[in-house]
Amino acid sequence: MKAYKIPEATVIRLSIYSRQLSNLRKAGVETVSSEEIANSVGVSSAQVRKDLAYFGEFGTRGVGYRVDELLGNLTKILGLTKEWNLAIIGAGKLGSALALYEGFRQRGFSIRAIVDVDHKRVGLDLAGVVVDPLDRLETLIKERDIKIGIITVPAAEAQRVTDRLVDAGVPAVLNFSPQVLRVPPHVVLRNVDLAVNLKVLSFNLSHNS
Amino acid sequence: MKAYKIPEATVIRLSIYSRQLSNLRKAGVETVSSEEIANSVGVSSAQVRKDLAYFGEFGTRGVGYRVDELLGNLTKILGLTKEWNLAIIGAGKLGSALALYEGFRQRGFSIRAIVDVDHKRVGLDLAGVVVDPLDRLETLIKERDIKIGIITVPAAEAQRVTDRLVDAGVPAVLNFSPQVLRVPPHVVLRNVDLAVNLKVLSFNLSHNS
DNA sequence: GACTGTGAAGCCATTCACAGCT
């Protein structure tokens, strides 16, 4: 049940629309136009309508979109009606920060396991989750139904732990390590590369006017 | 001096090529083909050659590319010959982790200031940089020649501190807050949105197979 | 023979512009 081929850029924008709609709902707004959504996100209104058109017709011509209704539909489209269990691999600076980060817990993402090779870190309590030894990775993945693995280990270990996640059946990986990872086609991979982001800024700073 | 219009995707890949070349050089490899670079990054060899072709001819037909030479050229292209001074705005979990993160210090990015509104955090020493009060932001930007501001404050404050960075003349912003930021056209902005990344994974998990 | 550099073709995403509802 793949909804044909949806551009990645569209999925990213839908995520952002859903956040803006969530803010609008909190603010008590009931109806919104594609133009208003577009302005709040910094894209064109045609873009907003095209993005939504991949999945159906959610608005009323002449009127706009009902905020709660559209938000409900986006939540379904993005698969956020169910809770996703996460594991963080690597309890270093970044891994710990992510474990303690509130943003994850909201909206149905639940950190269920944190593992680390370093025995000095094992046993630490990070926002209610106790750091386990790396050896227990496979067991934890099965026991706790982990669907997303978050890689925050050093580059040199990143591929190895990713292979273990994949072998244990984890279908999605979010990679924070500065390392190109290989995963089989059925596994979803996204990269959050801090160094690359800085280099892109550096490029733009060097070439703009 | 804008090198015409370079696709963002190209710049991102160039950053990754530069990292792979850096690894190759460490490994003592002297020559590499576009096919080998492509395989190590997971793109096509034509893509690698096209990306490089935006900036010149760096290879030798029939032979390939000299690793150190190409790396040198990419370093220049990406603007990494000079050091960029960074400021981190927000010394919470994420801001502190970034401050302590080794990856930044390598490759010419230097954290020169960390600020926070919370007086309890002011005075903390994070890897040799002392947290300053937010009031001092503008002074620090000027005194320390800050070129990139890293936003790790809560969404509600993100636009406000971004405006202050922009007004103080900071030309580039890396935004970690879950908030759409507005900056004038001459300011470069990149977003690293953890929640969006998870939502995209959720979408893919829900729609694959 | 091997591998780069590149015009041309193909493909995909965005923008345009308007028909269709309310």
Next chain:
DNA sequence: AGCTGTGAATGGCTTCACAGTC
């Protein structure tokens, strides 16, 4: 009159395929 939904046009990135060079 206002705003959505969408085919058509546009623009841009990627892939193809091969001429050019070592």
